[in-house]
Amino acid sequence: MFLPKSFSRWINTLSPVRIILFFYIIAAIFSTILMSLPIAYKDGVEVDFIDVVFTAVSALSVTGLSTITVADTLSTTGIFLLAFILQLGAVGVMAIGTFIWLLLGKKIGLKERQLIMTDQNQTNFEGMVRLIKQIILVLLTVEFIAFLVLGTYFLKYFSSPGEAYLHGFFGTISAVTNGGFDITGESLIPFQHDYFVQFLNILLIIFGAIGFPVLIEVKNFLFSRNRMLTHFSLFTKLTTLTFAILIFVGTIGIFLLDVQHYFVGKSWHESLFYSLFQSVTTRSGGLSTMDVSELSESNHLFMSFLMFIGASPSSAGGGIRTTTFALAVIFIITYARGGSSIRIFRREIHEEDLMKAVTVTLMAIFMVFISVLFITTYEPFTITQILFEVTSAFGTVGLSMGITSELSTTTKIILMTLMFIGRVGILTFLFMFKKTKRSGDYHYPKERISIG
Amino acid sequence: MFLPKSFSRWINTLSPVRIILFFYIIAAIFSTILMSLPIAYKDGVEVDFIDVVFTAVSALSVTGLSTITVADTLSTTGIFLLAFILQLGAVGVMAIGTFIWLLLGKKIGLKERQLIMTDQNQTNFEGMVRLIKQIILVLLTVEFIAFLVLGTYFLKYFSSPGEAYLHGFFGTISAVTNGGFDITGESLIPFQHDYFVQFLNILLIIFGAIGFPVLIEVKNFLFSRNRMLTHFSLFTKLTTLTFAILIFVGTIGIFLLDVQHYFVGKSWHESLFYSLFQSVTTRSGGLSTMDVSELSESNHLFMSFLMFIGASPSSAGGGIRTTTFALAVIFIITYARGGSSIRIFRREIHEEDLMKAVTVTLMAIFMVFISVLFITTYEPFTITQILFEVTSAFGTVGLSMGITSELSTTTKIILMTLMFIGRVGILTFLFMFKKTKRSGDYHYPKERISIG
Ligand SMILES: [K+]
Ligand SMILES: [K+]
Numbered sequence: 001m002f003l004p005k006s007f008s009r010w011i012n013t014l015s016p017v018r019i020i021l022f023f024y025i026i027a028a029i030f031s032t033i034l035m036s037l038p039i040a041y042k043d044g045v046e047v048d049f050i051d052v053v054f055t056a057v058s059a060l061s062v063t064g065l066s067t068i069t070v071a072d073t074l075s076t077t078g079i080f081l082l083a084f085i086l087q088l089g090a091v092g093v094m095a096i097g098t099f100i101w102l103l104l105g106k107k108i109g110l111k112e113r114q115l116i117m118t119d120q121n122q123t124n125f126e127g128m129v130r131l132i133k134q135i136i137l138v139l140l141t142v143e144f145i146a147f148l149v150l151g152t153y154f155l156k157y158f159s160s161p162g163e164a165y166l167h168g169f170f171g172t173i174s175a176v177t178n179g180g181f182d183i184t185g186e187s188l189i190p191f192q193h194d195y196f197v198q199f200l201n202i203l204l205i206i207f208g209a210i211g212f213p214v215l216i217e218v219k220n221f222l223f224s225r226n227r228m229l230t231h232f233s234l235f236t237k238l239t240t241l242t243f244a245i246l247i248f249v250g251t252i253g254i255f256l257l258d259v260q261h262y263f264v265g266k267s268w269h270e271s272l273f274y275s276l277f278q279s280v281t282t283r284s285g286g287l288s289t290m291d292v293s294e295l296s297e298s299n300h301l302f303m304s305f306l307m308f309i310g311a312s313p314s315s316a317g318g319g320i321r322t323t324t325f326a327l328a329v330i331f332i333i334t335y336a337r338g339g340s341s342i343r344i345f346r347r348e349i350h351e352e353d354l355m356k357a358v359t360v361t362l363m364a365i366f367m368v369f370i371s372v373l374f375i376t377t378y379e380p381f382t383i384t385q386i387l388f389e390v391t392s393a394f395g396t397v398g399l400s401m402g403i404t405s406e407l408s409t410t411t412k413i414i415l416m417t418l419m420f421i422g423r424v425g426i427l428t429f430l431f432m433f434k435k436t437k438r439s440g441d442y443h444y445p446k447e448r449i450s451i452g
Numbered sequence: 453m454f455l456p457k458s459f460s461r462w463i464n465t466l467s468p469v470r471i472i473l474f475f476y477i478i479a480a481i482f483s484t485i486l487m488s489l490p491i492a493y494k495d496g497v498e499v500d501f502i503d504v505v506f507t508a509v510s511a512l513s514v515t516g517l518s519t520i521t522v523a524d525t526l527s528t529t530g531i532f533l534l535a536f537i538l539q540l541g542a543v544g545v546m547a548i549g550t551f552i553w554l555l556l557g558k559k560i561g562l563k564e565r566q567l568i569m570t571d572q573n574q575t576n577f578e579g580m581v582r583l584i585k586q587i588i589l590v591l592l593t594v595e596f597i598a599f600l601v602l603g604t605y606f607l608k609y610f611s612s613p614g615e616a617y618l619h620g621f622f623g624t625i626s627a628v629t630n631g632g633f634d635i636t637g638e639s640l641i642p643f644q645h646d647y648f649v650q651f652l653n654i655l656l657i658i659f660g661a662i663g664f665p666v667l668i669e670v671k672n673f674l675f676s677r678n679r680m681l682t683h684f685s686l687f688t689k690l691t692t693l694t695f696a697i698l699i700f701v702g703t704i705g706i707f708l709l710d711v712q713h714y715f716v717g718k719s720w721h722e723s724l725f726y727s728l729f730q731s732v733t734t735r736s737g738g739l740s741t742m743d744v745s746e747l748s749e750s751n752h753l754f755m756s757f758l759m760f761i762g763a764s765p766s767s768a769g770g771g772i773r774t775t776t777f778a779l780a781v782i783f784i785i786t787y788a789r790g791g792s793s794i795r796i797f798r799r800e801i802h803e804e805d806l807m808k809a810v811t812v813t814l815m816a817i818f819m820v821f822i823s824v825l826f827i828t829t830y831e832p833f834t835i836t837q838i839l840f841e842v843t844s845a846f847g848t849v850g851l852s853m854g855i856t857s858e859l860s861t862t863t864k865i866i867l868m869t870l871m872f873i874g875r876v877g878i879l880t881f882l883f884m885f886k887k888t889k890r891s892g893d894y895h896y897p898k899e900r901i902s903i904g
Contacts, residue, residue, distance in 0.1 A: 336882040
């Protein structure tokens with residue numbers, strides 16, 4: 001054990017939620033130190049401390065909002081450091097921590113497992129440690145394959161193999177972790193007519209945003225000897241369905257809201273890919289194949305809504321989460337119809353989960369509203385621009401209408417807080433202020449749905 | 453009985469909620485016919501049919517949004533007709549209906565009483581009929597006194613007593629019913645330095661917006677022989693407290709958000725009265741002592757939030773209602789703290805009421821968002837202007853940034869729908885689509901809180 005006993009004892013007095021927050025803060029400080037290293041920057045480049053912190057927090061929360069242009073600012077070393085922080089943020093500080101503990105041969109106790117559980121919003125105790133290992137394994141495998149494919153494909157775009165594979169490497173990390181940073185200087189706009197690159201990025205973004213439990217269940221299904229017996233959990237079904245619906249509705253919506261503006265004179269496949277990619281990226285990706293500020297204001301409002309929902313729980317994304325949104329919608333429809341108990345996929349949903357979903361949604365709306373209201377009092381930007389930036393931070397998406405670098409320090413601090421809350425989850429954040437642990441939280445007999 | 457038996461039988465097959473909606477629609481048609489009469493207009497004035505309908509619906513829902521300038525358009529007869537529709541809308545179509553039934557000596561049956569109950573959101577069966585009588589009596593008394601005071605006071609403003617008392621009459625009706633229409637051509641701006649007129653209007657607006665049950669309980673308290681034994685209901689306490697807090701927070705907020713803009717160079721009492729009056733009017737009044745479009749955009753956002761909340765249940769106002777907002781906030785705070793049962797004023801609140809409050813809030817947010825998103829796709833106005841107009845309609849407030857008359861027919865129809873839903877209440881509106889009546893809805897042993 002590296003740590004002194006007194007520290008170890010102090011940690012044990014904290015609730016799991018506080019430990020997670022404690023580690024997130026440590027990770028944020030660590031990331032800030034990494035991004036403060038002079039070797040991370042190109043010669044002659046100077047960056048304000050607030051922008052260093054902002055970049056570190058944005059990377060750790062895999063948001064991708066940036067007050068600097070990575071391509072002009074960071075050295076190759078800096079790019080690798082940024083990729084490392086993204087990776088750290090995506091897997092989750094706790095998962096990494098457990099993995100290290102595993103490597104050190106330390107037996108994982110109840111408290112540590114519970115801790116991971118809260119971080120990844122997992123409600124089933126069994127297989128927690130195995131899950132972490134699987135997360136890392138699946139992630140690295142996918143990243144390695146994508147890196148090879150993308151890097152090799154990029155040989156036709158870049159003059160040297162080194163440059164091509166660097167872009168392949170960072171592009172892969174940025175897409176899979178849903179980091180949304182870019183080293184091209186203009187996101188995926190250079191590939192706006194390359195449907196192969198876009199399609200691969202869509203797959204990678206979905207991979208990062210759909211939630212690790214889904215990936216694990218799909219993997220188990222694919223490698224199972226008897227597929228007929230494989231059981232997909234209610235959580236996987238609900239989150240995947242919601243995710244698919246959101247992408248579909250998002251694509252249609254983005255297209256329709258600009259059919260008379262941005263998409264005028266564009267071919268059907270161009271319009272389709274622009275709409276599809278931008279819909280997918282609002283789940284949490286943050287990369288874009290166009291300058292989103294060129295879309296209509298209605299579309300900015302619509303995309304803010306999509307970003308607010310965000311990704312699936314236990315994924316690299318943020319926001320209120322797909323399941324929260326789904327349960328809130330189901331709850332409202334059922335309630336309006338006068339029904340009492342709510343059933344989906346032949347399972348009854350826990351009332352407490354519904355309450356959670358509705359609470360999270362309302363709190364998040366309130367938080368976004370207050371943030372926008374406050375920021376508009378002193379920033380010279382339109383309410384829509386600010387709403388877009390705020391929901392992008394809360395959903396850890398990273399899309400921007402291009403105002404991030406011009407924001408004041410106060411706004412940057414607000415956005416960092418939103419990224420943090422969006423990534424950690426609004427309930428985890430709130431439970432930080434709670435003294436007594438809620439008993440019986442993981443002991444319900446019915447099947448549970450995890451809420452952002 | 454004037455109606456044929458077959459009609460009477462048909463009415464009895466409908467659920468209370470549908471009967472109310474049926475009568476609202478009848479009242480809307482009736483109001484439209486009244487406002488279509490040529491004698492309602494000044495010579496040579498022509499108004500489009502959509503604007504006639506809009507004025508009728510706006511008056512019946514006591515909203516006050518107007519696509520015409522009443523002062524330039526309506527004749528004196530028209531002004532009286534408008535006042536009559538406002539009165540009809542404020543008391544509630546059903547209350548009027550019951551009153552007429554009472555006058556005709558018809559015994560009020562269970563079904564009719566239940567009907568009134570739903571309309572006024574009353575949850576206690578007892579004294580329902582008496583309540584309606586009291587509403588009319590209290591309202592007429594207050595209106596008569598206010599008319600005398602205001603009319604006499606206006607003698608110093610207007611050249612003839614006839615004009616002074618006409619303004620006194622319409623001003624009183626518009627304030628008490630929270631109608632928000634004006635015959636000055638510029639709301640209460642002519643009285644922007646007359647604190648007596650403003651203070652009287654504030655009292656009248658609060659009278660109309662605080663909810664009839666509160667008024668009745670206060671009246672009972674004042675005229676009670678033994679005040680020590682008089683019991684204020686949980687509903688009265690909660691709605692009055694919330695109302696007061698909203699006015700206070702609204703005043704402070706409106707002042708602070710424009711302290712560096714609109715209020716620069718204004719005296720403390722001018723700033724106070726501007727802030728106070730505009731805060732009060734967002735509860736549902738709709739009259740204003742200034743051109744609200746001159747305030748900062750942050751203030752428009754803030755006022756939209758205030759209008760969205762609206763007035764107390766069982767009042768002349770709309771929105772999600774003060775109690776809904778209070779319960780939603782209490783619910784969130786309690787939930788975040790990890791508490792389960794919710795107590796205020798030494799009473800436990802029903803879980804179903806909390807669910808209702810949260811549901812109504814979320815549905816209303818969704819409805820407002822969709823409306824704004826849709827309208828922005830074709831109207832040339834800013835999102836803030838449209839949000840302001842939409843929340844003003846839903847809260848049946850009637851404040852506007854001056855764009856109402858320039859809106860397209862589609863937008864007018866959307867606003868009329870919002871006024872209707874805002875006035876009827878979002879739950880009543882939804883229950884219209886429900887086939888089976890919810891059993892036991894009025895039979896809980898605990899004390900209930902009514903939700904918009
Ligand atoms: K992102
Ligand atoms: K009004």
